[in-house]
Amino acid sequence: xxxxxxxxxxxxxxxxxxxxxxxxxxxxxxxxxxxxxxxxxxxxxxxxxxxxxxxxxxxxxxxxxxxxxxxxxxxxxxxxxxxxxxxxxxxxxxxxxxxxxxxxxxxxxxxxxxxxxxxxxxxxxxxxxxxxxxxxxxxxxxxxxxxxxxxxxxxxxxxxxxxxxxxxxxxxxxxxxxxxxxxxxxxxxxxxxxxxxxxxxxxxxxxx
Amino acid sequence: xxxxxxxxxxxxxxxxxxxxxxxxxxxxxxxxxxxxxxxxxxxxxxxxxxxxxxxxxxxxxxxxxxxxxxxxxxxxxxxxxxxxxxxxxxxxxxxxxxxxxxxxxxxxxxxxxxxxxxxxxxxxxxxxxxxxxxxxxxxxxxxxxxxxxxxxxxxxxxxxxxxxxxxxxxxxxxxxxxxxxxxxxxxxxxxxxxxxxxxxxxxxxxxx
DNA sequence: GTCTATATCTCGATAGAC
DNA sequence: GTCTATCGAGATATAGAC
Numbered sequence: 001x002x003x004x005x006x007x008x009x010x011x012x013x014x015x016x017x018x019x020x021x022x023x024x025x026x027x028x029x030x031x032x033x034x035x036x037x038x039x040x041x042x043x044x045x046x047x048x049x050x051x052x053x054x055x056x057x058x059x060x061x062x063x064x065x066x067x068x069x070x071x072x073x074x075x076x077x078x079x080x081x082x083x084x085x086x087x088x089x090x091x092x093x094x095x096x097x098x099x100x101x102x103x104x105x106x107x108x109x110x111x112x113x114x115x116x117x118x119x120x121x122x123x124x125x126x127x128x129x130x131x132x133x134x135x136x137x138x139x140x141x142x143x144x145x146x147x148x149x150x151x152x153x154x155x156x157x158x159x160x161x162x163x164x165x166x167x168x169x170x171x172x173x174x175x176x177x178x179x180x181x182x183x184x185x186x187x188x189x190x191x192x193x194x195x196x197x198x199x200x201x202x203x204x205x206x207x208x
Numbered sequence: 209x210x211x212x213x214x215x216x217x218x219x220x221x222x223x224x225x226x227x228x229x230x231x232x233x234x235x236x237x238x239x240x241x242x243x244x245x246x247x248x249x250x251x252x253x254x255x256x257x258x259x260x261x262x263x264x265x266x267x268x269x270x271x272x273x274x275x276x277x278x279x280x281x282x283x284x285x286x287x288x289x290x291x292x293x294x295x296x297x298x299x300x301x302x303x304x305x306x307x308x309x310x311x312x313x314x315x316x317x318x319x320x321x322x323x324x325x326x327x328x329x330x331x332x333x334x335x336x337x338x339x340x341x342x343x344x345x346x347x348x349x350x351x352x353x354x355x356x357x358x359x360x361x362x363x364x365x366x367x368x369x370x371x372x373x374x375x376x377x378x379x380x381x382x383x384x385x386x387x388x389x390x391x392x393x394x395x396x397x398x399x400x401x402x403x404x405x406x407x408x409x410x411x412x413x414x415x416x
Numbered sequence: 417g418t419c420t421a422t423a424t425c426t427c428g429a430t431a432g433a434c
Numbered sequence: 435g436t437c438t439a440t441c442g443a444g445a446t447a448t449a450g451a452c
Binding site: 028119167173178194205 | 231232233234235236237313315316317318319320321322323326327330331340342359361362364365366368369371372373374375376377379380381382383384386387388401402405406408409410411412413414
């Protein structure tokens with residue numbers, strides 16, 4: 001797994017299957033049999049490749065974590081004004097979760113269990129922390145405050161709010177679509193409305 | 209269970225124990241033995257009272273759902289200006305989750321599984337929906353928009369944002385406290401800062 | 417109602433043939 | 435590497451004495 005950068009086709013199939021099952025049912029609720037079935041391989045082979053459920057779970061986390069961080073970094077890459085940075089970030093962040101809903105679910109499962117794996121991975125990020133997306137955002141926002149572009153609002157709190165208001169939309173969908181059936185009737189329109197709302201509220205909430 | 213409005217002392221002990229275990233480990237991860245131990249009763253008695261794990265889970269949901277709705281209703285009860293309503297709501301909502309962290313976790317577990325129980329309960333609320341907290345908030349916000357007190361921002365989206373930015377703070381705590389160790393060093397101060405930030409951002413984001 | 421002992425079953429993991 | 439068959443741990447649920 002660690003030797004080559006890329007994954008084999010079978011590994012990818014297993015990861016996608018495992019991600020889906022782990023993220024919906026949790027580590028305890030997930031069944032190795034179901035993962036094997038979805039990946040189209042034998043249950044014994046699953047153990048042959050990954051030894052145990054715990055190791056498979058961690059391998060799935062590695063598989064997901066890198067892609068997620070990379071996607072965030074890209075969304076924060078440019079040298080635009082803070083207004084543009086904010087719009088791009090909200091757009092890209094929401095879009096990522098729309099396209100990869102299992103990633104958010106897996107992360108939530110982790111946090112409900114105290115996030116042992118996430119905490120370990122983040123700490124391992126350690127030295128390169130400065131390049132991690134949260135710090136990039138916070139640094140850019142601080143600069144915008146110093147430049148008088150926006151009000152002096154706490155950048156970390158703002159980061160939490162953006163991530164939270166985004167993630168929550170997908171997490172709460174099953175509940176919210178009962179309160180507001182329009183969400184389920186036209187998810188695409190609802191998604192666009194969500195993006196627009198979030199940017200609008202943040203823009204007016206932060207502007208000087 | 210359904211006959212009398214109140215619960216016996218033993219039932220309450222079981223519910224509190226079950227809530228803690230279900231909310232942390234999920235329905236599948238939860239162990240009847242652990243719930244029994246925490247409640248200080250025999251495992252066989254747990255089955256004697258509630259027949260099965262599924263029934264216990266649903267009973268816990270009833271136990272929590274009512275209190276939560278009631279607390280929200282109270283937080284939205286007064287006839288104050290929208291500015292005051294907003295401040296009170298943010299304050300009370302965040303405080304509720306700080307004092308009852310398991311409620312949020314249980315609700316999150318539900319949503320990861322597609323929220324079958326929540327959806328059923330909400331639909332059962334049906335006729336009385338007008339009195340349900342989300343609709344109260346939305347109605348008050350609409351009135352404030354019509355009165356020119358605040359900008360014309362979508363009330364449902366705003367509701368989702370407030371709930372999301374609040375719930376997420378507690379949900380993401382294990383992850384966020386690695387990124388910002390201050391959270392864990394002084395949780396009380398961090399909580400107050402969160403409340404202040406959220407109200408401030410919403411106030412400026414909504415004001416006319 | 418309460419407890420011990422146990423039936424029954426499910427699942428992770430492995431042995432062993434091919 | 436791949437499969438079938440199975441072991442053994444541990445869980446829900448219940449039977450039956452008190």
